[in-house]
Amino acid sequence: MAVPSAPPLPGAVFSVAEARALGLPPSRLRRKEFAAAGYGLRIVRGRERSLADQLRALAPEAGHTVASHVTAALLWGMWLPLHLDTAPLHLTRPLRYSQPRRRGVVGHNAALQQGDVVRSNGLLVTSPVFTWTDLACVLSCDDLVAVGDSLLRRQDAPPRGGSLPWPDPLCQPAEIQEVVERRTGIRGRATAVAAWGLLRAGVDSAPESHLRLLIHHAALPEPEVNQWITGPDGRVISRPDLQYRRLRIALEYEGEHHLLDPAQWHRDIERDDRLRQLGWVVLRFTKQHLRPENAPATAEKVRTALLARGWQPGWPT
Structure with missing residues (x-):
């Protein structure tokens, strides 16, 4: 008699709720092959974990939590200063929900409109333009210009990197202008306005x-x-x-x-x-x-x- 195969794991990082939905018994989740990664989360020991892997359990397409700020910029492959590669995870929820609160996470609330959130590769992520305006509070004007230029690359530009398979350019200049004009109360808006005027399309790096x-x-x-x-x-x-x-x-x-x-x-x-x-x-x-x-x-x-x-x-x- 054939022994039934074990249900597949949701990924290198997953929530206990996901595992139970797939039929993994609680006894298996207590094995040494898994380690706790915060409340209700498990990681598979010895398996490489990408940024996208970490986020799928925290900001799945079906939820209301969105990867944002530096985290979203890394997913999009934007040209961030190197010291931000190890920044904590940033997650945002709409204003009607409480801020995400979890070890190793910086939580935010924002007035998110439909076009401000993208569903891609099993993740919810702030759009490239919304992400760019979020970064205005942590980047210098010059660094913000470089990040903005990375949104406006030509179609035949070299590979951008990141985890989201969107073609270049990630947006059009008019889209950036619309979001900058709409988000009047954000921190760093003066930096965003100054940087907007210095963006140029077609830059490679x-x-x-x-x-x-x-x-x-x-x-x-x-x-x-x-x-x-x-x-x-x-x-x-x-x-x-x-x-x-x-x-x-x-x-x-x-x-x-x-x-x-x-x-x-x-x-x-x-x-x-x-x-x-x-x-x-x-x-x-x-x-x-x-x-x-x-x-x-x-x-x-x-x-x-x-x-x-x-x-x-x-x-x-």
Whole structure:
């Protein structure tokens, strides 16, 4: 006689209620293969747990608790500062419900409208735009701009990361404006308003955003973002991170992967050589150029190139 198989587990992290609904007996939940993860929660020992795994038991699609703030930003793959990767879980409920209260969780209430919450991959998550406005109370204006740029990436951008399989762009500029104008009473709204005016579509990475902002803070003209350059025969030559097209100045941010991948490094060199053959100046930058102590020299590097090409302060490019 065949022995009936044990019911499958809900996941690496699950609630006792989920387990009972699947038919797991209380005796099994007391085994050493599980450990308590707070009131009414269990984790499977030895199994890797993603952020989404942790949240499915706390913010399931069927409930009223929503992953929000930094937690939602990580799920969406937004470009957060690195120190926020280990932030506690943030959960939000509509105003008519009590705040989530659980060890390791920061609870919130918010006036959530239908479009402010997304159901995806078994989770309830605040929308990309609502999440962005929530972050205005914990991020500097420059960091908030970088996060906002990550919402407006082009369709063919490199993989964004995160746990939610939504295509780029995650929203449109008009959607951001609508939520900023609606959420008048939130903490950090002045930061959100200032950052909104500095967002640009088509940026590939946070360092590119910070390089553009460094140029902005130095009162230099704003470069174009990720626009194609073609040769005299119409062939596509390059799409620099930033550029001054009329002055033929291209600015490229070189992430560490460019230096560690020999094939990528070779392509970068060939690309820049083709631009130089067309009369372009190519300026290259790394994360060291973006450090606060190096920002003045970085801005001067751009200023020198502009002046060498005939630009004068106050002139458009």
